Structure formats: C-alpha cells, structure tokens
Amino acid sequence: MVVKQRARRDEEKQHRRRTILLAARDLLEERAFTEFTIAAVAERVGLAKGTLFLYFETKEKLYLALLEEMLQDWFTDIDLRLDKLDADIPMQSLSTTLVDSLKNRKLFLTLLSLLESVLEHNIDYETAAKFKWGLLEKVTATGKRLEQRLPSLSLGEGTRLLLHIRALITGLHQMSNTSTVVAKVLEDPAMQVFRIEFEQELEYGLKALIDGFTKKV
Amino acid sequence: MVVKQRARRDEEKQHRRRTILLAARDLLEERAFTEFTIAAVAERVGLAKGTLFLYFETKEKLYLALLEEMLQDWFTDIDLRLDKLDADIPMQSLSTTLVDSLKNRKLFLTLLSLLESVLEHNIDYETAAKFKWGLLEKVTATGKRLEQRLPSLSLGEGTRLLLHIRALITGLHQMSNTSTVVAKVLEDPAMQVFRIEFEQELEYGLKALIDGFTKKV
Amino acid sequence: MVVKQRARRDEEKQHRRRTILLAARDLLEERAFTEFTIAAVAERVGLAKGTLFLYFETKEKLYLALLEEMLQDWFTDIDLRLDKLDADIPMQSLSTTLVDSLKNRKLFLTLLSLLESVLEHNIDYETAAKFKWGLLEKVTATGKRLEQRLPSLSLGEGTRLLLHIRALITGLHQMSNTSTVVAKVLEDPAMQVFRIEFEQELEYGLKALIDGFTKKV
Amino acid sequence: MVVKQRARRDEEKQHRRRTILLAARDLLEERAFTEFTIAAVAERVGLAKGTLFLYFETKEKLYLALLEEMLQDWFTDIDLRLDKLDADIPMQSLSTTLVDSLKNRKLFLTLLSLLESVLEHNIDYETAAKFKWGLLEKVTATGKRLEQRLPSLSLGEGTRLLLHIRALITGLHQMSNTSTVVAKVLEDPAMQVFRIEFEQELEYGLKALIDGFTKKV
DNA sequence: GATGAATGAGTCTTCATTCAT
DNA sequence: AATGAATGAAGACTCATTCAT
Incomplete structure (x- = not known):
C-alpha cells in the first residue's frame, strides 16, 4: 500500500489529472491501444485503479x-x-x-x-x-x-x-x-x-x- | 447437437471455408464490428464455434x-x-x-x-x-x-x-x-x-x- | 474544502452524532437500502466521509x-x-x-x-x-x-x-x-x-x- | 486447468445444472449470504466461473x-x-x-x-x-x-x-x-x-x- | 477534529480458444 | 471432422475504510 501524496488543493488536483493524462500518453506511446487498460495506466502513474476513477x-x-x-x-x-x-x-x-x-x-x-x-x-x-x-x-x-x-x-x-x-x-x-x-x-x-x-x-x-x-x- | 455433414475432400473443405466467409460477410453487413464475435459468426453459418477454428x-x-x-x-x-x-x-x-x-x-x-x-x-x-x-x-x-x-x-x-x-x-x-x-x-x-x-x-x-x-x- | 466547525466538548460531539443519525434517517426514507452508502450519508449530513468514521x-x-x-x-x-x-x-x-x-x-x-x-x-x-x-x-x-x-x-x-x-x-x-x-x-x-x-x-x-x-x- | 467431464446430452446438462444448484445450496448452508458469490459457487462445484454463466x-x-x-x-x-x-x-x-x-x-x-x-x-x-x-x-x-x-x-x-x-x-x-x-x-x-x-x-x-x-x- | 484523496480487494461478466466426446 | 461445454484471463467499476494534510 503505497499511499501517494494527496492532491488537496484544486491546483494540485489539476496537476494530478495531468499526471494521469501524461502517464496514459506515455503508455500509449509504447504499447498498442488494445493494451491500454485502466489497470495499465494506474500502474504506470503509480496510483491505485480506484483513484483513476476519481479523476475520470x-x-x-x-x-x-x-x-x-x-x-x-x-x-x-x-x-x-x-x-x-x-x-x-x-x-x-x-x-x-x-x-x-x-x-x-x-x-x-x-x-x-x-x-x-x-x-x-x-x-x-x-x-x-x-x-x-x-x-x-x-x-x-x-x-x-x-x-x-x-x-x-x-x-x-x-x-x-x-x-x-x-x-x-x-x-x-x-x-x-x-x-x-x-x-x-x-x-x-x-x-x-x-x-x-x-x-x-x-x-x-x-x-x-x-x-x-x-x-x- | 446437429452434426453437420463432414467436409472430406479438399474441394468440399474449400467450399465450407467459403461458406463461412460468406456468412461472416453477411453478419458484418448487419452488425457493428464489436458485435462481430466468433460465436455470432458460428451461429450465422450454422456451424459450431469449434469448427471455425478448424478452418481459421x-x-x-x-x-x-x-x-x-x-x-x-x-x-x-x-x-x-x-x-x-x-x-x-x-x-x-x-x-x-x-x-x-x-x-x-x-x-x-x-x-x-x-x-x-x-x-x-x-x-x-x-x-x-x-x-x-x-x-x-x-x-x-x-x-x-x-x-x-x-x-x-x-x-x-x-x-x-x-x-x-x-x-x-x-x-x-x-x-x-x-x-x-x-x-x-x-x-x-x-x-x-x-x-x-x-x-x-x-x-x-x-x-x-x-x-x-x-x-x- | 469547507471545514465544519469542530465538535470539541462532549456535548457538542453528542449533538453531531445525532445530526448524522438524523441525516441518515432522512436519506433512508427516500432511497432504497442498497443506495444507503456511507458516501451518500456523508453528503447528506454535509460532512466528509472520514468524519463519519470518527463517530461510528x-x-x-x-x-x-x-x-x-x-x-x-x-x-x-x-x-x-x-x-x-x-x-x-x-x-x-x-x-x-x-x-x-x-x-x-x-x-x-x-x-x-x-x-x-x-x-x-x-x-x-x-x-x-x-x-x-x-x-x-x-x-x-x-x-x-x-x-x-x-x-x-x-x-x-x-x-x-x-x-x-x-x-x-x-x-x-x-x-x-x-x-x-x-x-x-x-x-x-x-x-x-x-x-x-x-x-x-x-x-x-x-x-x-x-x-x-x-x-x- | 482441470477440465471437468463435459455435459453433452441434455440429460447430463440438467444434471450439471442441478449439481451447481446443489453446490450453491451447500455453500449457502455454511456461509452468510453476503459471501455467496459466483466465484465461491464456482470454486465449490469445481467449475470455472465462466462455466456457471453457461447455465445461469x-x-x-x-x-x-x-x-x-x-x-x-x-x-x-x-x-x-x-x-x-x-x-x-x-x-x-x-x-x-x-x-x-x-x-x-x-x-x-x-x-x-x-x-x-x-x-x-x-x-x-x-x-x-x-x-x-x-x-x-x-x-x-x-x-x-x-x-x-x-x-x-x-x-x-x-x-x-x-x-x-x-x-x-x-x-x-x-x-x-x-x-x-x-x-x-x-x-x-x-x-x-x-x-x-x-x-x-x-x-x-x-x-x-x-x-x-x-x-x- | 475534520477532510476527502487514495486505496485495493472484490464483483460480475465476456469471449477467444481448447479439447473431451 | 464436427461439436459445444469448459476454460480462465481479462476488464471495468464500486465502496468501506484509511490516513496524510
């Protein structure tokens, strides 16, 4: 259970949102779209799967x-x-x-x-x-x-x-x-x-x- | 379980292959690609799922x-x-x-x-x-x-x-x-x-x- | 993040406890039990989810x-x-x-x-x-x-x-x-x-x- | 991958259906309803999860x-x-x-x-x-x-x-x-x-x- | 004390593929 | 050859609970 630094302020949340998008971007750059799953993105950002659903x-x-x-x-x-x-x-x-x-x-x-x-x-x-x-x-x-x-x-x-x-x-x-x-x-x-x-x-x-x-x- | 006539000669096999392709064609014409599953094709041809894997x-x-x-x-x-x-x-x-x-x-x-x-x-x-x-x-x-x-x-x-x-x-x-x-x-x-x-x-x-x-x- | 007034004295805490219960009551009156989630109760009381766990x-x-x-x-x-x-x-x-x-x-x-x-x-x-x-x-x-x-x-x-x-x-x-x-x-x-x-x-x-x-x- | 004896004839299928129901019954007898999941039933019958969906x-x-x-x-x-x-x-x-x-x-x-x-x-x-x-x-x-x-x-x-x-x-x-x-x-x-x-x-x-x-x- | 972001185990369900019959 | 039951790896998503702030 690696608890990521919490994004409290709105600014921080926007930043985390971007971090997720960037990770997704990276992932997509490397792997085929079919392998582009929520689980994979989560692993890439170092966040739990559930966390991603807080942002999307x-x-x-x-x-x-x-x-x-x-x-x-x-x-x-x-x-x-x-x-x-x-x-x-x-x-x-x-x-x-x-x-x-x-x-x-x-x-x-x-x-x-x-x-x-x-x-x-x-x-x-x-x-x-x-x-x-x-x-x-x-x-x-x-x-x-x-x-x-x-x-x-x-x-x-x-x-x-x-x-x-x-x-x-x-x-x-x-x-x-x-x-x-x-x-x-x-x-x-x-x-x-x-x-x-x-x-x-x-x-x-x-x-x-x-x-x-x-x-x- | 209705066992379809077997395709024994090579000629027959080619014919069955074509039958499958034609059925798949029909199916694709009607439904979206995401609904284009092996099960659906099999049902359309009137063959079993497993049979399709004999040909493809x-x-x-x-x-x-x-x-x-x-x-x-x-x-x-x-x-x-x-x-x-x-x-x-x-x-x-x-x-x-x-x-x-x-x-x-x-x-x-x-x-x-x-x-x-x-x-x-x-x-x-x-x-x-x-x-x-x-x-x-x-x-x-x-x-x-x-x-x-x-x-x-x-x-x-x-x-x-x-x-x-x-x-x-x-x-x-x-x-x-x-x-x-x-x-x-x-x-x-x-x-x-x-x-x-x-x-x-x-x-x-x-x-x-x-x-x-x-x-x- | 609207931080609610803190309940310091025991009396205040009892009062907050009751507030939560009343809100939960209201909620249950309106919705089915399956929709009776902690998140829903928290939203209703106007408190954070975590706060509820301080009281229950x-x-x-x-x-x-x-x-x-x-x-x-x-x-x-x-x-x-x-x-x-x-x-x-x-x-x-x-x-x-x-x-x-x-x-x-x-x-x-x-x-x-x-x-x-x-x-x-x-x-x-x-x-x-x-x-x-x-x-x-x-x-x-x-x-x-x-x-x-x-x-x-x-x-x-x-x-x-x-x-x-x-x-x-x-x-x-x-x-x-x-x-x-x-x-x-x-x-x-x-x-x-x-x-x-x-x-x-x-x-x-x-x-x-x-x-x-x-x-x- | 333990492949269970296949239920081919209708009679056998009815039997398997019953086997599943019986397993579910047993499970329910032992555990609370909240633990009564498809996964648990499947494990109990010794069938794969997916198989259960063939019957129900x-x-x-x-x-x-x-x-x-x-x-x-x-x-x-x-x-x-x-x-x-x-x-x-x-x-x-x-x-x-x-x-x-x-x-x-x-x-x-x-x-x-x-x-x-x-x-x-x-x-x-x-x-x-x-x-x-x-x-x-x-x-x-x-x-x-x-x-x-x-x-x-x-x-x-x-x-x-x-x-x-x-x-x-x-x-x-x-x-x-x-x-x-x-x-x-x-x-x-x-x-x-x-x-x-x-x-x-x-x-x-x-x-x-x-x-x-x-x-x- | 209060917050709510983060967690992650757990849930049902789908479907290409295998293989006993 | 033909069958279709059985498989099981994925997959998306939920939610009570924890804990850094």
Whole structure:
C-alpha cells in the first residue's frame, strides 16, 4: 500500500489529472491501444485503479480527455504557424507546416485515428456534445485561417479541406503503423511500397490534396 | 447437437471455408464490428464455434481471409472499370469510377479500415506474408493501370496514388461512421460540418487528390 | 474544502452524532437500502466521509445506532399508547394501536427487517452486547404492559407475543416491498394476492395472532 | 486447468445444472449470504466461473432458480401432508405439519427470507413474471387445500392465511439467525428471550395465528 | 477534529480458444 | 471432422475504510 501524496488543493488536483493524462500518453506511446487498460495506466502513474476513477468517471472519458488536450495543443500550434505563414507563399509550404506540426505527436495521431471507431463509443450525450462543440469551434477557426491563406477557397471550403486533411492523416497514420509481424514481412525489399514513412508520405499527399483543392478553377 | 455433414475432400473443405466467409460477410453487413464475435459468426453459418477454428486458426485469420476475398473482388472490379475507361476522359471520371466501385461494399470498407490496427495483429508470419504478397501483386497491377490512364504520372506513381486513395477512403469512412450518441449530437444544424456523407465527400476529396497528383507540373 | 466547525466538548460531539443519525434517517426514507452508502450519508449530513468514521467505527455501527434510536422512539410511543389503552377494550384495538404506531415509520421498519441479517454483522462484542441489553430492557417493560392489557396472558407471554408481533411485522414488511420490476408484474389483476398493502394486512394478521394468543384456553 | 467431464446430452446438462444448484445450496448452508458469490459457487462445484454463466445467465437467475426449486419441493411436500391430514383433526396439527415440513430446509428459509429484499432485484420482467406466475399457481392450490382443512375459512382466506404464515416464517427465521458475535452475547442466561429456537417458536406462533384465523366468529 | 484523496480487494461478466466426446 | 461445454484471463467499476494534510 503505497499511499501517494494527496492532491488537496484544486491546483494540485489539476496537476494530478495531468499526471494521469501524461502517464496514459506515455503508455500509449509504447504499447498498442488494445493494451491500454485502466489497470495499465494506474500502474504506470503509480496510483491505485480506484483513484483513476476519481479523476475520470469512465475509461472512455479518460481517452477523450486525452485526445481533447492533444487537440487543443495541436490546434493552438497549427493556428500559430498559419498566422506566421505568409499569404504569398505557395501552398507547398502549407503541407510542410502541417507535417511539421504533427512531428512528435505520435499518440495524438493514434487517438485521432480511433476517435469515431472507439473513443466516441460508450459515452453519454453530455460528454459527446461537449466534445463536439469544442471541436467545432476549433475546426471553424482554423478553417477560416485556411481560407485566408488560400484565397482560391470559397467560404466554408477551409473547413472542408481540413476535414479531408484529417482523413488523409488518419488513413496514412493507420497504414504506416503495422504490427510487429507485418513489419518483419515488410523488411523484404520488394515490399517497399508498403513501408510507409508517415511524414514523408503525408507531405506528398497533402501537397496533392491542397493543390487539387486550390487549383481547381 | 446437429452434426453437420463432414467436409472430406479438399474441394468440399474449400467450399465450407467459403461458406463461412460468406456468412461472416453477411453478419458484418448487419452488425457493428464489436458485435462481430466468433460465436455470432458460428451461429450465422450454422456451424459450431469449434469448427471455425478448424478452418481459421485465430479470429484474426478469419478477418483477414474475409478481407482478402473482398479485396480480390474489389480489384477485379476496379481493374475492369479502369480498362473500360477511355484514356482521353479526364480524371474527374476516375474519382466517380472509384466511388461507384465502393457502393454496396460497406463491410469491405469496414474491414479495410481495420486492416493495420486490428486484422494484422495476432497472426503469424506465414499468414502475414501470404497476405501482403497477394496484395502487392494486385496493387502493382492496378497501379500500372492508373499510370496508363493518367499519363502525367511517372513510373511507380500509380501505386503511390493508390496508396493515398486508400488513405482517403479509410479516413473518410471512419469519420463518417459515428456512434449512436454522437449521431444524435450531430443532429443539431450547427453540427452539419461533422455529418459526413461518405460517397459524396469521397468523390470530392478524390477529385482534388487526383487533380493534385496529375496537374502538378 | 469547507471545514465544519469542530465538535470539541462532549456535548457538542453528542449533538453531531445525532445530526448524522438524523441525516441518515432522512436519506433512508427516500432511497432504497442498497443506495444507503456511507458516501451518500456523508453528503447528506454535509460532512466528509472520514468524519463519519470518527463517530461510528463501521458502517454497521451507524446502522445499529440508527435503529437503536428509532427503537427507543417506538417503544416510548407504544408504551404511551398502551398505558392510555383501557384494559376493558378488546384486543382488536390493540392491533389497531400497533399499526397506528408504525405509521410514518417506514425506515424503522426497513432497518428492523435488516437487524439480524445485516445490521448485527461486522460489529464487535461490546456494541452487540450494549444493543441487546438495551433492547432487553425495553422488550421486557413493554411485554409486561401487554400482560396487563391482556390478562389471559401468563407471566412472560407478553414478551413472547411481542416477539411474534415483530416477526409478523418484519415478514409482512419485506413481502410488501417489491422491486420495480416485480411491481410491474404485480400490476396484472390476477396477481392481486401478491400486492400486499402493508398496514391493512398487518392489522388483519395481528388481530388473528393476538386473538390466538389470548383466546387459547 | 482441470477440465471437468463435459455435459453433452441434455440429460447430463440438467444434471450439471442441478449439481451447481446443489453446490450453491451447500455453500449457502455454511456461509452468510453476503459471501455467496459466483466465484465461491464456482470454486465449490469445481467449475470455472465462466462455466456457471453457461447455465445461469446472471447471478440473480441462479439465486432465483435455487429458490424456485426449493419452493417446488416444499409445496409438493406440504400438499402431500395436507392431503393426508384428516379434516377432523384440529388446527393444532396443522402448525405441527407446517413446522415438520420446514425441518431440514434451512437454506430454503434463508432464500425465502431474501426473496423480495434481494433476489427479486436486478432481474428482468420476463424472469420476474415467470417466477411469480409459477408461485401464484402453487400458492392458490395450497390455499385451497387450507380452506378444505379449515372449513371456517371463507373463499380466498386460505391464500391469505398462507401469506401470513409466510410472514411469520420469514420473520422468525431472520430473528433466529444471529451473527456469531450476537450469538455470543446471547449466551448470557438473561438473554434467553432472544435465543429463538426457530421450530419451537414457529409452532407456537403458527398455532396462535391459525387459531385466530379460524376461531374468529 | 475534520477532510476527502487514495486505496485495493472484490464483483460480475465476456469471449477467444481448447479439447473431451 | 464436427461439436459445444469448459476454460480462465481479462476488464471495468464500486465502496468501506484509511490516513496524510
């Protein structure tokens, strides 16, 4: 029975919440999502299983909180980069910007890929609504920024482009994360086509996608 | 205990294998993937759970075999359509062709979306290798066809385009399949951005993607 | 964290003890026994969970104290009524008296029904002894009163009658408190036999019981 | 992994079902109801936990099945005894008959005492309805028999008497089953009043109750 | 004394897989 | 080959009780 220092003040509690999220983040970075259990997270933080339920009512809420935080970070980052981006620079640099913003965000990608298929299941209306409204806000704001940077986009197309960008990100991320056995199979030189280098391939795909979105007269 | 007629000859065994796959296919079409349990498949085929393990050593092998068959079908279909496609027709019709080929292939999309994240886990090297080599062949062949149809593509870029097409398909498919609760949240008019109509959106995205791949000078 | 005024003097502590018991009483009146958790009681009193354990070492001790208080009240009430009861009035009115004394004592009945099966577990010898000795005193006194009112009873039979009265009360109370699902089942007219109206049925049963106890020559 | 002989034929399965029920019965005889968990029953039968769920879909269904069987037995027994009972013999022997029928049925009494408060919770409408209809049938039939033996009872009063008999049984049974600590407290000679000898006391109470039911002019 | 965060044993239940029949 | 009963490792979650603050 190792009693952890108690988080009494609200500040401390927020900190512990973050500690849990960080541990979850670490865990996700190392192991497959299927091994991502409450028990594993608890062990990682060095807290009892029950304690986690003091901070997150259900497993799914923990997942979602994790993604929510990462989304927040990512959108902040992306917005900053977009604001710095000169409007005259061609879209090529936009894809580079996006790819750069995703570097060191492996777990963000993992969770993002699982959003609709896993994370958004087994949650209540309240939680779902709160999450979606938050997301809507961010998506709209960033969508607007895209429209400013890419003047050929008409109203609302920024958000739409963002949606397709996400599709490409999610798709490629999944395809690039193979199981250990498959990775071994792909070592064969002939299999090169399937050895997807995520960042490089994403940049390539994004360029094409954005190109297509903007150049289409 | 109704003992099913035994499959003795190899031919019969192959036939039973197919019967299982077909039943699994039907099941997947009706129910969510989480309800896709061995027990459910067995019940659907009218065979015992244990029997399934005579034909597929693990659950994942069954999944993979299912996808393998569907991939076979889809590539055959797509190749046929590509061969019929006149080389002079602009790429716009290529996206339409692709979208058309995916109509009535809901389960194919479901499984394809789960390939790397679920299906390729818990299988042995042999199975993985066999699957990947088969896929390589198909991908290469269809990639070549794309290069023929889209002359601006250089050697090998057909396969690469195919890869990005799949990424977009997988990404959009996942995004368009929301849980019941989320669906309810999305009923709000303001949430329209998140209510993704798969086929329509895919066509839009594919056009842009292919456009970008080809027009890029 | 709102720290409640500390109870320093013994008098204050007794007062707080009572406050807790009263809150627990209220809670039990509203909710089913299964929802009667320490957390719920604490919330109701406006004290912290831990504080409750300063006044009651175990959950069961709290229960028992609660029942003890209610028993005290009830015996006081019943004794008063018995004293007012004219010795010449037939026993019929005794059952009425008893039933009347139980009106508005729902939670008393609930706890009484759980005495041996739940409340008296997980307590120490001391507590058990104290409780039982107190009860003995009350039972004996009221038993005596019964013997005075019902002259046909021989020495000690008053207590014995009391015992059987309690058995009937406990039994009927339990039988009349059905779960929601069962209540729905009992809506069927054919199920009328099982729809027990506690007070009415108790009066009926008590009459018979007391009748039998007294008229038996 | 001790694989138990498999129950293949329907007959064997019924037998295993009974084995489980018997084990549950034994367990209940030895330990308190709170310790009566699926895990404990499984260990007792020497089966895996999961196996129990093949025979009983939920914990509550197991409980109810247990009681259902015992009720069946008891009513059969009681009806037989009532049929043999000469109508001319006074009701005194009726109480004796009832008490006799309850000898060696400790666990039946335990479960019966928990029927409304525990067993009938957390079950679905179907199960509840099936149980109640079965019970209704038995209660009605036995109620009729009582009316035949006790001619002073008017139509329907047999069932009503049965109801009160059950209340007394349940009440006394609970009161007579004390926890270990309380039992120790009751060793004091002064506590004799609380040392309830179930059978003896039930006979006494039943006599009075039946007397009251019948003699009431 | 008061607090409430932390604990962790304990509960039911699911399901892929095994193996006696 | 076919069967399906048996397995048991997980898994999420609850709650009385403890104890650092």
